Amino acid sequence: MSETRKGPDEADESQCDSGIESLRSLRSLPEPVPAPGSGPSDRGGRPPWTQPPRTAKEPQEKEDADGERADSTYGSSSLTEPLLLLGSPEAEDPAPGSPLLPAGALSPQQLEALTYISEDGDTLIHLAVIHEAPAVLLCCLALLPQEVLDIQNNLYQTALHLAVHLDQPGAVQALVLKGASRVLQDRHGDTALHVACQRQHLACARCLLEGQPEPGRRPPHSLDLQLQNWQGLACLHIATLQRNRPLMELLLKNGADIDAQEGTSGKTALHLAVETQERALVQFLLQAGARVDARMLNGCTPLHLAAGRGLRGISSTLCEAGADSLLRNVEDETPQDLADDVRGINSALLSRISHTHSRDRNC
Template identity: 40%
Template sequence: MDIHSMRGQMDYNSVLMEPKHGKMLPGQEERLDSGVDSMQDDEILKEFEDMSVSAGEERTEEYERWREAVTEDGDTLLHLAIIHEATEQALHMIQLSRNHSYLNKQNHQRQTSLHLAVITEQPQVVDRLLKAGADPLLADNSGNTALHIACKRGSLACFGVITQNCQRHLTSILSIPNYSGHNCLHLASINGYISLVESLVQLGANINAQEPCSGRTALHLAVDLQNPNLVRCLLELGAEVNCQNYGGFTPYHLTYGRQNDEIRCQLYERTAFELRELPDSESDDSDMEELLEDEVYDDIKFGK
């Protein structure tokens, strides 16, 4: 079967299946889309193996019809190849689509091939996509770029590939917040990936960047999470201990009511004397308890 007839042959609504090799799907916000459930493994691999064109053939309009094939959930053939870890076929399609808008097509969760390659931990595919012209600034429906996802998942390999290939866009990528108000440094901090935190700061990430939702910095987050190793790392990297969130609270203020003495001691001597007391001494315990809760900022939801 030649490639331009593939669209007519593929049944995207075939039998539901488990992900390849029995892998569990990621969390709901990073699920691999129902494209995973759209074809059985042996069926999709056979379709890819039947691709009979070569990169050197003349690219006629008829020849390129395979790029129009999408599932009811918006997944392209390249999306499906990446999801199913059909690496050879994915790399072939990337080669054929160099500097083509096909590489940046988004499914109904606004995931691109680049997002999916990071989620499935395929740094080789990430590298080929970026070298072929994939856009690292595109965000999914949670506002995450591919680098956000690498930082959230602790993927050192994908992180390295993205940052090495995106020097021109690096400043923008490092500073962009997702729809929860978290930039890459915030995500690495929240998930306790100290090596990523160090790498991000070395690459130029603003260590004192504040969440637009609350004004917390990575150091505030480290205290919230009661992670003494992360607190120590951020202090060594030059985090500002006197930075106040939008409520006027420094990282040291967030140690009130917390049990970790190591964190309190790390921050006490470094915090300005006038900023050691709570800004509102008349605040009752319920107010402070509410302040110290670990907040998770979700997308705004309308209705139920």
């Protein structure tokens, strides 16, 4: 790698080169085709999709609360001017399916520049997402082989992971359209859909679930909604823990197993909903068909959890839905044994029995 230029706005020496200097060899690329209807713009001004130079402190603002980096080289300001070589500044947000450059053979030097990988493992596609440059992203998608889309950086993130993480549904749609894999897992075992559920980015999740590759691309990867991350959580489990009903509805609509067990203790979404202590969430899952007496690995049902936590309202809801208060776990305990208020459970059971008998008489 050539030595990085030093400038007054450059971060400290520990910051790695983003590799954009390699774009010098792209000067001989064909001229970009302007988007239909786009008018002339002031070439002297900053393109609308570039970001202003950042200070050395700003990359810290992109960290999660737990210190996890959303990207590898967000603080690099070297994307602002050299990227003018790749995209048309007139097209602020081009349509995802329209290539920016006409088809043409690339020289080995151009291909090498386009497929540059930084010390953090980021490709030019990663960097286009990180720096929110849709024109550059679409240019890369039009020129690069499909396999490049699935390169993972040092955190095992693909560009699709980053697009979801940074809540860029347009970039997600463009990557899915070009056949980016939706099943690759990062270092936490999360797919892009896991990230969408954790971040509660509903629009990105919808693009991942409902988007399809364009004709001519390889068949789409089978999106396994029961796939678990390294914590044993499938996407529905995460959406339930986030108490995000629209995400839960979207996942169930697209085939998520409502009774799938998470990998550590065997809890279903209904168990997790009980643990959130949100009665409306429990009612929603029951109405959606969740098995009321689903068992954990230790034999506990959702009613065991509700009774043990003294959640009278949720216990009543479960009993009204048909929960069996006499089922025993591996410790030979029933929900009644765990309940602080046994009368509350018995009252709910009597109410359910009375309601059933009344319904039978009416029939």
